[in-house]
Amino acid sequence: MNWYYTTLNVGAILISFIFLRYTIYRMRFFLHTYQQVGYKNNEFWQWMKEHWEEKVLPPSLSMSMILLFILVIGGNWVLEYLTYTSLTLIVFVLILFWFGSVKNYTSEKVKKPLVFTPRVYRLSVPFAILTSLFPLYSSYMAFTGFMPFTEEVVPAYFAGVLNFDLTILFAGWAFGIAFIPFLILFSGLFTRPVETYIQNGFKKQARKKLASMPDLKVIAITGSYGKTSTKFMIRDLLKERFSVCSTPGSYNTPMGICKVINNDLQASHQILILEMGARYEGNIQELCDIAKPDISVVTNVGVAHLETFGSQDIIAQEKGTLVDNLGSGDVAVLNADDPRVSKMGADRSEIKRIMVGLKNGEIRADDIQYNTSGMTFNVTLDDETEAFQTKLLGAHNAQNLLLAVGVGHHFGLRLKTMAIAARKIEPVEHRLELKQNGELTIIDDAFNSNPVGAKNAVEILSQFNSGKRIIVTPGMVELGDIEEDENFKFGQAIGQANLDLVILVGEQRAKPIQEGIRTEDSASLNVRVVNSLFEANELIQKVAQAGDVILYENDLPDVYNES
Numbered sequence: 153m154n155w156y157y158t159t160l161n162v163g164a165i166l167i168s169f170i171f172l173r174y175t176i177y178r179m180r181f182f183l184h185t186y187q188q189v190g191y192k193n194n195e196f197w198q199w200m201k202e203h204w205e206e207k208v209l210p211p212s213l214s215m216s217m218i219l220l221f222i223l224v225i226g227g228n229w230v231l232e233y234l235t236y237t238s239l240t241l242i243v244f245v246l247i248l249f250w251f252g253s254v255k256n257y258t259s260e261k262v263k264k265p266l267v268f269t270p271r272v273y274r275l276s277v278p279f280a281i282l283t284s285l286f287p288l289y290s291s292y293m294a295f296t297g298f299m300p301f302t303e304e305v306v307p308a309y310f311a312g313v314l315n316f317d318l319t320i321l322f323a324g325w326a327f328g329i330a331f332i333p334f335l336i337l338f339s340g341l342f343t344r345p346v347e348t349y350i351q352n353g354f355k356k357q358a359r360k361k362l363a364s365m366p367d368l369k370v371i372a373i374t375g376s377y378g379k380t381s382t383k384f385m386i387r388d389l390l391k392e393r394f395s396v397c398s399t400p401g402s403y404n405t406p407m408g409i410c411k412v413i414n415n416d417l418q419a420s421h422q423i424l425i426l427e428m429g430a431r432y433e434g435n436i437q438e439l440c441d442i443a444k445p446d447i448s449v450v451t452n453v454g455v456a457h458l459e460t461f462g463s464q465d466i467i468a469q470e471k472g473t474l475v476d477n478l479g480s481g482d483v484a485v486l487n488a489d490d491p492r493v494s495k496m497g498a499d500r501s502e503i504k505r506i507m508v509g510l511k512n513g514e515i516r517a518d519d520i521q522y523n524t525s526g527m528t529f530n531v532t533l534d535d536e537t538e539a540f541q542t543k544l545l546g547a548h549n550a551q552n553l554l555l556a557v558g559v560g561h562h563f564g565l566r567l568k569t570m571a572i573a574a575r576k577i578e579p580v581e582h583r584l585e586l587k588q589n590g591e592l593t594i595i596d597d598a599f600n601s602n603p604v605g606a607k608n609a610v611e612i613l614s615q616f617n618s619g620k621r622i623i624v625t626p627g628m629v630e631l632g633d634i635e636e637d638e639n640f641k642f643g644q645a646i647g648q649a650n651l652d653l654v655i656l657v658g659e660q661r662a663k664p665i666q667e668g669i670r671t672e673d674s675a676s677l678n679v680r681v682v683n684s685l686f687e688a689n690e691l692i693q694k695v696a697q698a699g700d701v702i703l704y705e706n707d708l709p710d711v712y713n714e715s
Contacts, residue, residue: 163244164321168291171325174251175332179283181207181257182333183276184266186340190405190431191271191347193340200333207257208333212250216326219246223319240318247322251329271347279339283332290324351407358413358442368421370443371559374428374436374474375451375487376467377602378552379404381544381580382451383427385556388577389570390423390563397421404429406438413443423563428474433466436473447562448474449485449555453492454604455631455638468492478503485558487551488513506562508554510547515558517550522615524593526586531557531567538567542574545584545595546608553577584609591698593618598704602628603638607645609705614649619699621649624688625706626657627665636664643668647677653695654679655688 189195200208223243266272362368373383380402387398399412404427417424428439453468461467471493475484480502487493488509497505507513510520517540520529526543529550542553553574560570579585584605585596593616597609606628613621623646627639643665646654654669654677656662662681669677682688692702 163240164294164318167244167247167321168287168325170247170251171287171329174254175283175287175325175329177254177257178329178332179279180266182336183272183279186275186336187266187272188264191275191340193337196337196340209330210256213326213330216247216250216322217330219243220319220323220326223322243318243322274346275336275339275343278342279336282335282339283328286324286328286331288324290320294318294321294324351410354407354410354414355442358410361413361417362424362443365417365419365421368417369423369446371423371425371447371449372428372440372443372445372474373426373449373451374430374471375449375493376454376471377605378451378548379427379429381549381583382449382552382555383425384580385553385574385577386449386559387425389556389560389565389573390425392569392573393565394422394563395420396423396425398425399427402429403427404439406442409439409442430470433461433470436470437477440474440477444477444479445474445482446478447483447485447559448478449559450474450487450493450496451552451555452487452490452604454602455634464492468496472496475500475503483562485555485562487555489551504562506558508551508558510551510554513554515554515561517554520547520550522612524586524616524618531571533557533561533567536567538571540571540574542577543586544577544579545586545612546605547611548605548608549584584612592696593699593701595701595703598706603631603641606642606705609703610642610645610649610651613701613703614651616701619697619701620652620695622653622655622692622696622700622702623651624655624657624685624692624702624704625665627661628706639664640668643670644672647672652678655691656681657685657688658683 185199186196189199205211362370371386373379373386375382383398387396390396397412397417399408403409403412409426409428412426413424424443426439426443426445428436430436450471453464453471455464455467461470475486475497478484478497478500481504483504483506484497485506485508486496488507489511494507494512497503506515508515510517514533516532517529518532520527522545526541527545527550528539528541531538531540531554540553542549544550544553557567557570561567580599582596582599587594587596595609595613597605606625610623613623625642627642628635631638639661645668646665647669656665656679659681666679666681669679680691682691696702
């Protein structure tokens with residue numbers, strides 16, 4: 153009967169490979185998620201609680217634990233009714249059904265792929281070691297019958313080539329798989345002292361480099377929304393006359409800023425432009441301790457990251473830290489239309505405040521108009537007015553450009569010079585980016601949406617008249633307790649915009665948006681709900697015609713569901 157035992161052992165090896173494949177994909181998924189939340193254990197734990205049944209302990213894993221409990225507690229009772237062979241066959245089929253597919257931990261389209269940085273490699277070492285402990289230990293016992301580090305012999309159900317024990321093998325892999333998300337939390341805690349030491353070294357290096365460049369002017373930008381857009385606008389205006397270094401993309405964390413200062417900043421640069429983000433109280437001060445600003449720019453105070461701050465007043469206090477760090481003679485360029493921002497630095501006569509806005513301030517804009525080429529508006533500074541034309545869209549972008557004009561004015565640039573430079577400004581990728589797809593006009597606003605930006609985007613779409621106006625959106629995320637209410641208001645804005653087609657992605661998230669649309673007496677509005685962006689695009693291919701304008705408002709990151 154050697155063939156019989158050999159078959160059983162081959163099946164056991166196959167089971168091990170099924171578990172191994174599932175483990176690798178699950179490890180990679182949670183490592184990717186951990187990176188997306190910034191390696192922060194509290195945010196990762198919050199994500200775990202929100203995705204407990206779908207990702208952390210899915211039905212397949214729950215059912216396997218129940219089966220394992222039955223085998224351990226009632227193994228003898230089970231074997232009274234089933235032979236070893238039939239039991240093995242049943243368990244093998246169930247394992248193949250539960251763990252054969254890794255679809256739950258893969259994505260056809262990854263917005264931000266896992267990047268294997270040095271930090272990820274350092275994190276992966278303890279993560280991999282801890283994850284492998286249960287499977288390796290149980291596999292050794294199952295296939296040899298011996299318990300490592302002891303002289304005990306484990307009773308085996310089968311005495312064959314490998315002396316295979318089904319229950320022990322199953323238990324080790326199942327528990328190892330179940331503990332993966334908790335093990336990455338522990339690995340993050342374990343490596344934290346090393347990461348802190350490394351980060352302190354980078355900060356020290358950055359401060360030393362800045363101290364060696366006393367003539368360098370540091371411009372720092374913060375705000376709930378529009379930081380990256382404003383940063384690039386300031387860069388594009390100032391580079392007409394100065395040598396400018398700026399952080400790329402959304403580099404607004406301590407390590408992102410340090411990387412640019414240590415690697416990209418050159419002795420020839422006259423101006424350094426930094427974006428400073430914050431999710432928690434104290435984040436702005438940590439960044440200012442690395443690079444003290446000479447010019448502080450505050451775009452607005454909104455509800456982004458409200459779940460971590462608690463209130464807009466606390467957000468305003470945190471953003472105001474950027475102005476608090478200015479020294480005598482330094483400059484604050486502020487949004488005069490935002491009541492919380494306009495108060496910043498008001499009691500400090502030793503700093504200069506430049507106020508800009510669409511309604512208030514010494515630098516203003518009016519007569520905003522849109523077309524398939526972008527946006528036009530007039531800018532007034534003192535007694536001078538200049539027409540600006542740009543590829544950018546949205547009143548909020550006009551406001552951001554006014555902030556850039558305020559900075560440029562401080563550095564002595566003429567309004568006409570800045571108007572010429574504004575023509576060359578390219579939209580930030582996925583932020584009201586105007587594109588042409590054949591005979592269709594695309595407004596790509598797929599970067600994570602916020603209430604102000606979403607409403608502006610819908611208003612912009614409503615002003616196009618070249619064809620049907622279509623919006624594709626899953627709504628807004630990361631707004632804490634106000635998320636449902638803000639999506640309801642977003643639906644109201646859509647209902648007021650008189651659009652031709654509304655495509656909502658995800659049935660659950662669509663509900664408050666649909667409720668908001670209904671309150672605007674827009675029963676005739678064509679609203680369709682789909683399960684994914686791919687379904688939305690398939691629908692557009694069927695209904696869109698030449699001249700139509702399609703707005704993609706928000707695209708959920710990989711750590712969120714579209715359901």
